[in-house]
Amino acid sequence: xxxxxxxxxxxxxxxxxxxxxxxxxxxxxxxxxxxxxxxxxxxxxxxxxxxxxxxxxxxxxxxxxxxxxxxxxxxxxxxxxxxxxxxxxxxxxxxxxxxxxxxxxxxxxxxxxxxxxxxxxxxxxxxxxxxxxxxxxxxxxxxxxxxxxxxxxxxxxxxxxxxxxxxxxxxxxxxxxxxxxxxxxxxxxxxxxxxxxxxxxxxxxxxxxxxxxxxxxxxxxxxxxxxxxxxxxxxxxxxxxxxxxxxxxxxxxxxxxxxxxxxxxxxxxxxxxxxxxxxxxxxxxxxxxxxxxxxxxxxxxxxxxxxxxxxxxxxxxxxxxxxxxxxxxxxxxxxxxxxxxxxxxxxxxxxxxxxxxxxxxxxxxxxxxxxxxxxxxxxxxxxxxxxxxxxxxxxxxxxxxxxxxxxxxxxxxxxxxxxxxxxxxxxxxxxxxxxxxxxxxxxxxxxxxxxxxxxxxxxxxxxxxxxxxxxxxxxxxxxxxxxxxxxxxxxxxxxxxxxxx
Amino acid sequence: xxxxxxxxxxxxxxxxxxxxxxxxxxxxxxxxxxxxxxxxxxxxxxxxxxxxxxxxxxxxxxxxxxxxxxxxxxxxxxxxxxxxxxxxxxxxxxxxxxxxxxxxxxxxxxxxxxxxxxxxxxxxxxxxxxxxxxxxxxxxxxxxxxxxxxxxxxxxxxxxxxxxxxxxxxxxxxxxxxxxxxxxxxxxxxxxxxxxxxxxxxxxxxxxxxxxxxxxxxxxxxxxxxxxxxxxxxxxxxxxxxxxxxxxxxxxxxxxxxxxxxxxxxxxxxxxxxxxxxxxxxxxxxxxxxxxxxxxxxxxxxxxxxxxxxxxxxxxxx
Numbered sequence: 082x083x084x085x086x087x088x089x090x091x092x093x094x095x096x097x098x099x100x101x102x103x104x105x106x107x108x109x110x111x112x113x114x115x116x117x118x119x120x121x122x123x124x125x126x127x128x129x130x131x132x133x134x135x136x137x138x139x140x141x142x143x144x145x146x147x148x149x150x151x152x153x154x155x156x157x158x159x160x161x162x163x164x165x166x167x168x169x170x171x172x173x174x175x176x177x178x179x180x181x182x183x184x185x186x187x188x189x190x191x192x193x194x195x196x197x198x199x200x201x202x203x204x205x206x207x208x209x210x211x212x213x214x215x216x217x218x219x220x221x222x223x224x225x226x227x228x229x230x231x232x233x234x235x236x237x238x239x240x241x242x243x244x245x246x247x248x249x250x251x252x253x254x255x256x257x258x259x260x261x262x263x264x265x266x267x268x269x270x271x272x273x274x275x276x277x278x279x280x281x282x283x284x285x286x287x288x289x290x291x292x293x294x295x296x297x298x299x300x301x302x303x304x305x306x307x308x309x310x311x312x313x314x315x316x317x318x319x320x321x322x323x324x325x326x327x328x329x330x331x332x333x334x335x336x337x338x339x340x341x342x343x344x345x346x347x348x349x350x351x352x353x354x355x356x357x358x359x360x361x362x363x364x365x366x367x368x369x370x371x372x373x374x375x376x377x378x379x380x381x382x383x384x385x386x387x388x389x390x391x392x393x394x395x396x397x398x399x400x401x402x403x404x405x406x407x408x409x410x411x412x413x414x415x416x417x418x419x420x421x422x423x424x425x426x427x428x429x430x431x432x433x434x435x436x437x438x439x440x441x442x443x444x445x446x447x448x449x450x451x452x453x454x455x456x457x458x459x460x461x462x463x464x465x466x467x468x469x470x471x472x473x474x475x476x477x478x479x480x481x482x483x484x485x486x487x488x489x490x491x492x493x494x495x496x497x498x499x500x501x502x503x504x505x506x507x508x509x510x511x512x513x514x515x516x517x518x519x520x521x522x523x524x525x526x527x528x529x530x531x532x533x534x535x536x537x538x539x540x541x542x543x544x545x546x547x548x549x550x551x552x553x554x555x556x557x558x559x560x561x562x563x564x565x566x567x568x569x570x571x572x573x574x575x576x577x578x579x580x581x582x
Numbered sequence: 583x584x585x586x587x588x589x590x591x592x593x594x595x596x597x598x599x600x601x602x603x604x605x606x607x608x609x610x611x612x613x614x615x616x617x618x619x620x621x622x623x624x625x626x627x628x629x630x631x632x633x634x635x636x637x638x639x640x641x642x643x644x645x646x647x648x649x650x651x652x653x654x655x656x657x658x659x660x661x662x663x664x665x666x667x668x669x670x671x672x673x674x675x676x677x678x679x680x681x682x683x684x685x686x687x688x689x690x691x692x693x694x695x696x697x698x699x700x701x702x703x704x705x706x707x708x709x710x711x712x713x714x715x716x717x718x719x720x721x722x723x724x725x726x727x728x729x730x731x732x733x734x735x736x737x738x739x740x741x742x743x744x745x746x747x748x749x750x751x752x753x754x755x756x757x758x759x760x761x762x763x764x765x766x767x768x769x770x771x772x773x774x775x776x777x778x779x780x781x782x783x784x785x786x787x788x789x790x791x792x793x794x795x796x797x798x799x800x801x802x803x804x805x806x807x808x809x810x811x812x813x814x815x816x817x818x819x820x821x822x823x824x825x826x827x828x829x830x831x832x833x834x835x836x837x838x839x840x841x842x843x844x845x846x847x848x849x850x851x852x853x854x855x856x857x858x859x860x861x862x863x864x865x866x867x868x869x870x871x872x873x874x875x876x877x878x879x880x881x882x883x884x885x886x887x888x889x890x891x892x893x894x895x896x897x898x899x900x
């Protein structure tokens with residue numbers, strides 16, 4: 082692909098309070114190419130695209146579109162300039178038809194100002210046919226699968242006459258067959274000169290669909306390569322970097338006793354397939370994998386939030402017949418969800434109420450609360466976990482991210498759980514609080530608590546875990562000893578470079 | 583015959599039965615049941631009575647339906663029914679003709695709805711709360727205007743809306759059907775209709791597509807006010823007098839009708855003809871239970887249970 086340059090991002094800098102999300106990033110796009118933007122979670126891929134379409138405004142740097150320097154004020158302006166973005170969460174209206182969605186807000190009108198149904202349908206059909214998409218333009222969108230909805234988004238973007246299309250992790254939720262169809266559509270687009278920025282961290286796809294690839298790491302451009310001339314190993318190296326892995330924080334607890342959690346042959350639709358795992362008391366087990374590999378889904382299924390199709394779950398040696406959060410709490414297992422604000426905390430309740438929330442039955446078997454005891458307990462945790470909170474009556478929403486996470490942790494410490502599942506325990510938390518959370522987790526393991534930790538940060542997985550399970554496409558594909566593996570090896574398994582073992 | 587064609591046939595048969603809205607079954611079942619509980623139920627005069635009573639609810643139900651489809655709710659409709667009736671009656675008392683008096687009442691209703699719509703669109707306060715407040719304001723205003731009493735509206739021309747017939751068909755029913763055709767057209771054939779569904783189904787997607795959600799909400803609640811105003815005129819006409827509290831509670835029947843008819847409270851889904859079906863069911867229920875001679879309190883209990891049952895069965899079917 083040696084098309085002319087249609088877009089150039091030069092020296093883009095974007096800062097958020099306390100973080101330099103993009104640091105002098107350079108990226109260019111040629112007509113009719115698929116340019117893959119590769120990088121780990123948090124490398125700055127999405128931020129860069131939000132700068133491109135005017136959601137964020139950069140502190141420095143230029144956007145050069147078709148040879149002209151432009152300033153993107155908002156997504157609408159970007160759309161008018163021919164740049165369309167397909168987010169991971171679709172923007173479709175479920176009970177309208179495919180045709181209505183494609184031309185939403187731009188309905189063709191008859192001379193009387195009514196919607197011209199015939200033209201609406203025929204134009205939608207034309208766009209779909211052009212893309213060789215076999216979807217009925219009269220079908221309501223809610224009847225379509227995820228893959229088809231995505232194709233409708235593509236058709237919508239194309240009907241806007243976009244010649245630059247950004248696709249953010251388009252295959253994250255698609256099956257093999259559906260991916261094939263999406264790729265066929267992408268190829269059609271290419272032959273018509275549409276340029277595509279393809280965000281992904283699935284290495285195998287890059288070889289199939291990509292022309293060039295640019296790797297981002299920690300907000301910087303690592304380099305741009307021709308896909309055909311680049312080995313996957315090189316890309317992994319570029320993604321991970323050669324930074325020295327921090328020394329492992331923990332010595333493996335040699336006095337491991339019984340199994341805190343045992344999951345056997347767990348299945349849930351296509352999301353979780355034949356999962357077997359164990360976490361022993363006093364052990365920290367890392368769960369690695371790409372976004373969408375099924376890690377959070379696994380945690381939710383084990384904790385009884387989502388229904389399972391089959392499989393056995395044992396907590397502290399006791400079989401849980403019908404997993405539910407109540408059952409798990411009764412068996413002394415706790416869950417710290419990924420979205421603290423949405424799932425982990427009652428934001429408008431005081432800190433103390435959050436801390437005792439899961440232990441009410443244990444603390445006050447009579448059902449009548451003692452407010453002074455409640456306060457004393459909360460104060461103890463505020464002190465023990467060194468929470469930055471003025472008093473225990475403080476509303477949770479006014480606390481910092483790190484302190485909020487400590488409140489969630491305190492909630493489960495308060496229940497005296499023997500088994501804890503952490504989903505992204507330090508996401509969005511500043512460095513200092515991160516270290517504190519890590520040492521608290523270490524301390525818990527030393528006291529014999531079993532911990533299953535989901536994390537997208539490989540250094541966190543490597544420094545904290547005893548053992549590591551790697552998930553891909555809903556299955557555990559490998560089990561690794563944390564002291565004898567590397568980031569490259571984990572990414573290799575997670576992205577499917579090596580055959581499943 | 584191969585197994586394949588066999589299964590193909592069964593499937594089409596099932597989908598054929600599924601295509602019939604659940605409330606058609608409900609109507610038939612109710613008619614049969616009430617035939618046995620009351621000998622006069624299926625008499626022509628009683629059926630016409632149902633149609634006449636049902637017409638007012640049917641018109642209000644369009645308003646409830648529009649609010650629900652746009653992912654809102656309108657609790658002020660009953661208050662507007664009362665207010666519009668009083669406005670029409672007072673206007674005629676003051677010497678205005680039937681036409682201008684009715685126009686004034688419709689305008690009052692539409693304006694009242696527009697205020698709700700404006701607040702809902704601009705402030706993001708939940709429509710439930712906004713229209714709850716407007717319900718109080720409307721009921722109070724009707725009482726103040728009518729000085730707390732019924733205002734007579736005995737004009738023979740005015741009586742036609744609620745009491746007249748064309749052949750056998752009540753005028754009220756013709757007006758209601760007219761409303762249904764007009765609003766079905768608006769929802770299906772105009773961009774505005776698509777935009778109402780779009781805002782209710784996924785407001786963010788609608789806004790990103792360049793639709794003004796503000797404008798859509800303003801229009802929806804203004805329409806609601808207009809429709810409730812029309813219902814108020816018919817009700818006052820039927821009774822020959824405007825009672826300030828004549829509409830109280832009808833907003834809940836309207837919501838029930840829309841939901842029984844398949845509208846989703848999550849917004850963006852439902853058919854206006856379903857709402858009509860819902861209104862018919864509720865009108866039949868009210869009349870049939872009454873004709874069966876059940877005490878009022880028991881009627882309310884049974885009505886509530888049947889509404890919940892119909893919606894439950896419908897949600898299980900899909």
